[in-house]
Amino acid sequence: MKNLKNHFVTIVLASYIIFLGYLLSTGNLRKYINPRLSFLSVLTVIMLAGMLVFHLREPAQNVPAPGKHKVPGNKLRHNAHIVHDKSREHSEHHCICGQQPEEPLGKRSMILLLPILLTLLIAPETLSYQPGDNPGVNDRAGVSSKQSALIEPLRQESPGPEYTEYTQLDIGNVIFDTYQPAKDKLVTTKIFLQGEVYHPKEFKPNEVVLYRMAISCCIADALPLGVLVKLPENSRFKDGDWIGVEGTIKLLPYEHQFNNIEPLVNMVPLDKVYPYFTATRAYRMKTPRNTYMY
């Protein structure tokens, strides 16, 4: 029992190193945070590894003398600093460096393993936009999944060579930028765009929002970014379908009727224009492994 806490510390540190190492090596880290910030997770692994090496290097010193508190790490130093506090009614030993007197390995410490255990038990879910007034899967377009498949079968084809692939984030970056040539290029280029379909009830049947979730730091700050797309005649998709569209973009003055459509609002820059995509072709696509934009 003496070394129980030491073993627990080893398990906690090693578990986090393995967990983060696994996420980094498999690329699954991008399901939780922006890969741009993965260097922070590398830094975490380095710091935890340093702690673990230090912890394992001096295991003998981690066993406290009877009656003294146990602190993992350099125990000789801690034990040397223990003083008796006579001012208290009950005799207690305190480490002078301000560390807590050791508690027995309690249930509270076990909570450190909770994120890792939960990840093992429950697979991470890719987040998607759910309007507040209609949580869950939307089906406002009134087209069932089966019908949708009949109308627009799944295609594996890629866009033609004349089309340049833009993401909603790329479009946002261009229109949020004040650099005019980039905007001019955007409105004159033939564009391929993909994303998830959302059909607000205010829209015409052939108008949908094609959106993807963008992550600044971690999933907690994910924002839907969407472009209003006018589909070709007779195209029918249901909410949640992953589709690709080919066509051109116009920048139109922002209309306040879009105020409650979050993916569109997030794409409106300070000069109050919004991107309007006119599709010449639209087809269902296989949902990519990673749907986020960073």
Added chain:
Amino acid sequence: MSGKLKNAISLFFLLTLLLTYIMFYGFSIPPAAFDKLPQLVTVFVSIVIQALPFVLIGVFSSAALQNLITIEMIENKLAKTSKLPGILLAIGAGFFFPVCDCGVIPVVRRLLLKRVPPYMAIAFLVAAPLVNPITVWATATAFGYNLTVTLIRVGMAVLVGIIVALWVSRFYPSLKDILNQKTFMQLAPAAAAETAHPHSKPSGSKIAGIFSHAEEEFLEVGRFLIIGALIAATVQTMVPKQSLVAITQSPALSVLVMMALAVTLSLCAEADAFVARSFVYHFPLGSIMAFMVFGQMIDLKNLALLLKIFKPRAVFFIFGLCAILVLIFCSLLNGFSANNSLIWGRF
């Protein structure tokens, strides 16, 4: 009455209450709660992964402070510093210390254990997450390098930091007033030890000391981070953001709503400005500023960490005062910046 008996009685009452509820209303968990479980876990784990490096940096900074700076050094320096310059010094340190709202707490705890006056530590606690270079850069980027928005955010943080620190110096002048019993009990032994064993160890021993303290503090702080992240993820997953946005039309109420939203979302300092920008079509500038300023002072994620160090009454006083000040300043800002002209102004 012994602690064990108290716990047993509390448990008995809780179980009785639970059984009574089940008898009358039956036992059913809404299916939506299960549907949202994978989403909750994803958000929870992402918050932990995102906060972990900052907490570790805070923990190592705290350990370095413990091992490299003595109480005597701090007392000698601060003996010549009066109140207001001391507060400005603490806030000024925040401009150079890239520490977020999670990482700042272990550092402040260590400063207090080193007998830094509470008002200086609190000034640092309140302002540092907002004025550090990373937050300033993120704010400027999110708002298209709009200098007005960035300066208002930094200026408000400095102003709130100064006022709160002055009030703390008046109502919570000593460490005994502000620290909880557990943290305060660590003060006397710490001072005694430094007198008996000044930190004149060889550098190898100092590094060992840093790792030792960092490890212990990580175990302490880590569990509070996880509790906070779990609460934040639960609230964020179960309470739709739109429901909060929908209930507000009045400018004063919208400031309060945005403050509540910031507390519940518990966003990182680097990300909150980007989320705040998405509200510019729903809220006036003052309300957006309330989101960005108050959210970096306190949130659900770091509340548990704060209560680990401070007396609950002190936490309520400090952050209640922050809330009142942010509410006043941001409501005034709403009055001055009708139609977000301060944001749109440069276009």
